[in-house]
Amino acid sequence: xxxxxISILMLMICLGTGLxxxxxxxxxxxxxxxxxxxxxxxxPAGGFINCSTFxxxxxxxxxxxxxxxxxxxxxxxxxxxxxxxxxxxxxxxSLTVPINVAKVKTVYTLMNTMWGTGESGLLSVTFTGxxxxxxxxxxxxxxxxxxxxxxxxxxxxxxxxxxxxVGKTGTxxxxxxxxxxxxxxxxxxxxxxxxxxxxxxxxITDSGNAGEQRSFLAALTVSTLVP
Amino acid sequence: MKNRKLSVLLLIICLGTGLxxxxxxxxxxxxxxxxxxCGENGGLxxxxxxxxxxxxxxxxxxxxxxxxxxxxDTAWFAADAAGQGGGTVSITIPVNVAKVKTVYTLMNTEWGSTESGLITITFTGxxxxxxxxxxxxxxxxxxxxxxxxxxxxxxxxxxxVGQSATxxAWxxxxxxxxxxxxxxxxxxxxxxxxxxxxxITDSGDENVQRAxxxxxxxxxxxx
Numbered sequence: 010x011x012x013x014x015i016s017i018l019m020l021m022i023c024l025g026t027g028l029x030x031x032x033x034x035x036x037x038x039x040x041x042x043x044x045x046x047x048x049x050x051x052x053p054a055g056g057f058i059n060c061s062t063f064x065x066x067x068x069x070x071x072x073x074x075x076x077x078x079x080x081x082x083x084x085x086x087x088x089x090x091x092x093x094x095x096x097x098x099x100x101x102x103s104l105t106v107p108i109n110v111a112k113v114k115t116v117y118t119l120m121n122t123m124w125g126t127g128e129s130g131l132l133s134v135t136f137t138g139x140x141x142x143x144x145x146x147x148x149x150x151x152x153x154x155x156x157x158x159x160x161x162x163x164x165x166x167x168x169x170x171x172x173x174x175v176g177k178t179g180t181x182x183x184x185x186x187x188x189x190x191x192x193x194x195x196x197x198x199x200x201x202x203x204x205x206x207x208x209x210x211x212x213i214t215d216s217g218n219a220g221e222q223r224s225f226l227a228a229l230t231v232s233t234l235v236p
Numbered sequence: 237m238k239n240r241k242l243s244v245l246l247l248i249i250c251l252g253t254g255l256x257x258x259x260x261x262x263x264x265x266x267x268x269x270x271x272x273x274c275g276e277n278g279g280l281x282x283x284x285x286x287x288x289x290x291x292x293x294x295x296x297x298x299x300x301x302x303x304x305x306x307x308x309d310t311a312w313f314a315a316d317a318a319g320q321g322g323g324t325v326s327i328t329i330p331v332n333v334a335k336v337k338t339v340y341t342l343m344n345t346e347w348g349s350t351e352s353g354l355i356t357i358t359f360t361g362x363x364x365x366x367x368x369x370x371x372x373x374x375x376x377x378x379x380x381x382x383x384x385x386x387x388x389x390x391x392x393x394x395x396x397v398g399q400s401a402t403x404x405a406w407x408x409x410x411x412x413x414x415x416x417x418x419x420x421x422x423x424x425x426x427x428x429x430x431x432x433x434x435x436i437t438d439s440g441d442e443n444v445q446r447a448x449x450x451x452x453x454x455x456x457x458x459x
Contacts, residue, residue: 071393071401072459169391169404171294179294181403182391236295 037110038067039229042078044104045086046093049079053092053123053219058158062186063087068228070183071194073117075228091215092123092223099218104226106211112233113208116197119183119227120148120213124220125156125164131217132224136199138206144199146178150222153180157225159189164222171236172198179236192227196236261333262299263434263452268327269301269309270316276448277315277346281381282413286310291451293405294417296340298451314438315346315446326437327449335456336431339420342405342450348373348385349445356437359422361429367422369400373445376402380448382412393459394421415450419459
């Protein structure tokens with residue numbers, strides 16, 4: 010009788026775990042539209058090269074869903090652009106995006122730069138947990154992020170890898186239009202401490218300059234699974 | 237008593253299903269390797285830094301043959317299979333794993349060409365499903381050495397079933413030598429069959445392009 014009860018109990022746990030796994034929403038797209046400050050075809054400098062080909066709305070890249078702000082008319086802003094915040098000048102500008110999702114293991118961003126440099130220290134991302142855990146990643150051009158436009162004079166390479174474990178990051182390609190423009194996907198596998206807390210926010214800090222490097226964020230998605 | 241047997245049976249099925257769902261399996265290519273990193277063609281550039289043993293790249297586990305002394309064959313080199321000449325060579329690797337959704341390979345080339353049709357990979361299922369994918373240099377596979385041949389790859393994950401993509405797996409400390417990871421998300425038909433084998437066919441030539449296969453891993457989950 011005792012074994013019977015144990016079997017029943019284990020069966021319930023097994024089925025419960027399986028159902029929970031099947032039913033659980035593992036990825037959450039974070040709406041950044043309230044922070045978006047320009048459109049693909051708007052500022053700065055009259056819009057991105059081949060701006061009309063750039064994506065908006067619900068998109069899936071590398072198997073991950075993303076929500077890029079914007080509309081078909083091109084009247085709604087698509088991205089947060091550091092250069093717009095800076096008014097085309099130098100200085101440090103930051104954006105803190107509220108997330109408030111529990112047990113996040115992986116964060117995905119669609120981020121590129123206008124212009125680009127291999128100099129470190131110009132761009133960082135900080136993740137903040139509800140229990141006080143923080144993790145700051147310095148993003149370097151040609152490693153973690155590229156100029157959105159393929160050209161010979163700025164940044165045209167990325168790691169092209171997924172993170173190798175917790176507390177690591179990787180970057181792969183998300184979108185290309187075939188005309189030399191692209192969006193990169195940064196993949197952040199959060200440190201173990203953050204994965205046990207609620208991910209409260211992500212802060213982007215940009216210390217670049219016009220003509221040097223300025224970041225833009227097009228989308229943010231979090232997942233409770235590893236990459 | 238009947239209820240007890242039923243619950244035990246259901247428990248076994250439930251646990252079995254759970255374990256099966258978690259399956260990632262490295263596939264032995266020991267029967268096909270034909271040279272070592274430092275033996276092939278006088279030795280690959282930077283050959284002593286190349287990996288062997290159990291490795292984890294991009295969250296996936298690989299079993300690369302070889303040893304510290306470089307005396308054990310490590311990979312299948314199409315150039316060796318062809319006797320350092322022209323012609324088509326191929327290998328068929330037995331897999332025999334059920335419900336495979338994703339196949340991962342560590343493959344690069346000696347030299348490199350953007351000409352299509354020089355390398356193909358064919359997946360064969362127990363129920364008759366087959367899928368042949370053509371790998372193109374500069375898109376799906378790169379020269380192992382960052383030099384004058386193919387130095388770009390698509391740098392993406394597959395976007396769905398019946399698609400393939402390539403990202404970087406390993407680079408040496410200088411960034412000069414590398415191993416690429418090809419990811420194949422099999423067509424839906426394979427999800428209900430046993431993946432019996434993988435066939436790699438190389439129709440390149442010396443100083444044009446020849447494939448190098450270092451490892452194969454299969455998974456019953458998506459990329």
